[in-house]
Amino acid sequence: MNILLVRHGETAWNREGRYQGRTDIPLSDTGQQQVRALGERLRNVPIAIAYASPLSRAKNTAEAILAGRTTPLWLEAGLLEISHGEWEGKLATDVEISHAEMFGVWRTRPGRTSPAGPGAETLGDVESRAWAVLEKICDGLGPDDTALVAAHDAVNRVILCRVLGLPLERIWSFRQAPASLNVLSGPLISELQVVRLNDSEHVAPLLREAQHKAV
Numbered sequence: 727m728n729i730l731l732v733r734h735g736e737t738a739w740n741r742e743g744r745y746q747g748r749t750d751i752p753l754s755d756t757g758q759q760q761v762r763a764l765g766e767r768l769r770n771v772p773i774a775i776a777y778a779s780p781l782s783r784a785k786n787t788a789e790a791i792l793a794g795r796t797t798p799l800w801l802e803a804g805l806l807e808i809s810h811g812e813w814e815g816k817l818a819t820d821v822e823i824s825h826a827e828m829f830g831v832w833r834t835r836p837g838r839t840s841p842a843g844p845g846a847e848t849l850g851d852v853e854s855r856a857w858a859v860l861e862k863i864c865d866g867l868g869p870d871d872t873a874l875v876a877a878h879d880a881v882n883r884v885i886l887c888r889v890l891g892l893p894l895e896r897i898w899s900f901r902q903a904p905a906s907l908n909v910l911s912g913p914l915i916s917e918l919q920v921v922r923l924n925d926s927e928h929v930a931p932l933l934r935e936a937q938h939k940a941v
Contacts, residue, residue, distance in 0.1 A: 811845030
């Protein structure tokens with residue numbers, strides 16, 4: 727079975743470096759172009775079923791990829807982006823000043839239990855709910871089936887860390903660009919391997935993918 731794990735396309739808040747979290751910010755014009763390009767790249771890849779976070783930036787990413795298909799799309803709350811609590815809507819540069827200690831932990835060694843802002847979730851919280859969704863998805867796939875999962879930066883990172891056997895303290899050791907594609911493949915969820923990581927060839931030249939200062 728194969729999992730196409732996708733991050734949503736760019737939003738205005740991504741570009742500005744604002745924390746989004748659960749705030750429902752739509753795709754920007756650039757983001758819409760990115761997800762259409764990803765859809766075109768995956769045009770000939772059979773997708774049996776698709777899942778997405780209910781937030782519009784992820785849902786619309788999945789819809790763009792599935793355009794012209796009859797593939798069913800299910801929305802899963804377990805794929806919602808990490809809640810950033812009081813940081814949502816704020817610039818990362820401002821948070822770095824107003825919550826220096828908490829911000830420092832979040833950006834260097836977050837681990838399982840450090841909140842992503844005052845009143846926010848932890849990476850452990852996100853892993854628990856996102857992995858449960860992935861288990862359900864994998865249980866419903868046949869050996870040759872492919873599922874699309876359209877989610878968010880933190881969600882993708884915790885899933886990838888678990889598949890790669892990395893502790894959550896290593897969550898910043900790889901990137902997740904807007905509209906990036908990750909491919910997981912294996913006979914069982916416990917045997918998944920990362921086939922592609924942060925593949926952004928459809929939207930940016932090698933070494934030039936978009937980077938943002940906030941999740």
